[in-house]
Amino acid sequence: MANALVTGGAGFIGSHLSEALLKRGYRVAVLDDLSTGSRENIDHLQRDPSFEFYLGTVMDYEAVDKLVSRSDIVFHMAAAVGVKYIIDNPLASLRINTKGTENVLEAANRYKRKVALASTSEIYGKNEKERLSEDDDRILGSTTISRWGYACTKAFDEFLALAYWREKKLPVVVLRFFNTCGPRQSGEYGMVVPRFVKAALMGHPLRVFGDGKQIRCFSFVDDIVEGTISLSEHAAAVGEIFNLGSMEPVTIEQLAQKIIAMTNSPSDINYIPYEQAYEKGFEDLHRRVPDIGKAKRFVGFEPKTSLDELLRKVIEYFES
Ligand SMILES: NC(=O)c1ccc[n+]([C@@H]2O[C@H](COP(=O)([O-])OP(=O)(O)OC[C@H]3O[C@@H](n4cnc5c(N)ncnc54)[C@H](O)[C@@H]3O)[C@@H](O)[C@H]2O)c1
Numbered sequence: 001m002a003n004a005l006v007t008g009g010a011g012f013i014g015s016h017l018s019e020a021l022l023k024r025g026y027r028v029a030v031l032d033d034l035s036t037g038s039r040e041n042i043d044h045l046q047r048d049p050s051f052e053f054y055l056g057t058v059m060d061y062e063a064v065d066k067l068v069s070r071s072d073i074v075f076h077m078a079a080a081v082g083v084k085y086i087i088d089n090p091l092a093s094l095r096i097n098t099k100g101t102e103n104v105l106e107a108a109n110r111y112k113r114k115v116a117l118a119s120t121s122e123i124y125g126k127n128e129k130e131r132l133s134e135d136d137d138r139i140l141g142s143t144t145i146s147r148w149g150y151a152c153t154k155a156f157d158e159f160l161a162l163a164y165w166r167e168k169k170l171p172v173v174v175l176r177f178f179n180t181c182g183p184r185q186s187g188e189y190g191m192v193v194p195r196f197v198k199a200a201l202m203g204h205p206l207r208v209f210g211d212g213k214q215i216r217c218f219s220f221v222d223d224i225v226e227g228t229i230s231l232s233e234h235a236a237a238v239g240e241i242f243n244l245g246s247m248e249p250v251t252i253e254q255l256a257q258k259i260i261a262m263t264n265s266p267s268d269i270n271y272i273p274y275e276q277a278y279e280k281g282f283e284d285l286h287r288r289v290p291d292i293g294k295a296k297r298f299v300g301f302e303p304k305t306s307l308d309e310l311l312r313k314v315i316e317y318f319e320s
Contacts (some may be wrong), residue, residue: 001027005055007100027050032078041184079118117161121288149203178219179192206256251285
């Protein structure tokens with residue numbers, strides 16, 4: 001039975017990942033400071049004797065070192081996440097996403113434990129290529145725009161992980177998640193699907209930022225978790241970067257219309273200028289669609305859940 005450490009395991013993706021790892025026979029330890037995660041996300045796992053929760057931060061090197069020493073593999077999900085959260089908490093976010101990751105990689109290197117690192121499509125910045133592939137350029141805005149701090153820290157994490165691999169032979173796998181959704185995702189930090197579903201169910205207006213013509217692809221968390229575990233277990237994936245996401249594009253305006261129709265909601269759509277929604281000078285990108293061919297070639301990754309199914313699951317979650 002392998003021992004997995006999931007940092008950020010009380011968060012949205014981390015809790016689903018922990019659940020899936022337990023089902024596969026791993027023993028799972030979670031380290032989370034509950035800053036954006038919650039105990040409710042992992043309540044149902046606490047009864048499992050193979051599951052342990054540690055309240056703490058990845059900023060605490062000793063705590064990280066101790067837990068890594070007892071693990072065979074580390075899934076590093078802990079991070080400051082969400083455009084709104086990053087803009088509201090720039091300093092803490094930058095520190096957690098750099099120093100926290102360095103602590104995890106350093107401890108993993110000490111015991112030579114494999115690390116699966118959560119990165120993000122945000123690192124492509126304003127590159128609006130039809131399908132973004134792993135070696136495409138990153139096009140980022142000015143450092144005066146807080147949003148790009150998240151992309152920079154995650155890119156730094158990738159550089160750091162790859163440097164540990166090249167110089168120290170620490171086995172790492174980098175996973176660039178595109179917009180991922182499902183039950184337990186909080187809308188509080190600016191995530192669009194839970195925000196829209198909650199508003200539609202309450203009959204409140206759906207607040208679309210900008211003109212709503214931005215194109216995104218939303219994938220279901222179980223599909224992303226499946227890809228994450230498969231790649232973490234695949235020897236040839238070590239030292240590589242993978243996009244994980246869906247390739248079903250939708251505009252944010254269409255997403256809002258779909259959610260209103262699926263919930264039979266009387267809600268209207270309100271268009272909010274970016275400056276009002278976020279901050280002065282905020283920059284967004286028109287299109288973000290992944291090329292997932294590499295993950296498919298390595299482990300047969302293929303998202304199984306359509307956008308409609310995904311939305312139905314999120315609606316059911318909020319209704320219950
Ligand atoms: N959800 C998405 O669409 C998406 C997209 C791209 C990348 N990601 C990445 O996936 C990972 C998980 O994101 P999520 O969507 O589940 O967000 P989340 O906020 O639900 O999960 C992050 C978890 O990390 C914990 N955490 C934050 N700072 C910590 C610290 N200092 N020490 C310990 N725990 C800490 C939080 O409490 C939370 O439980 C993140 O690394 C994120 O950057 C997510």
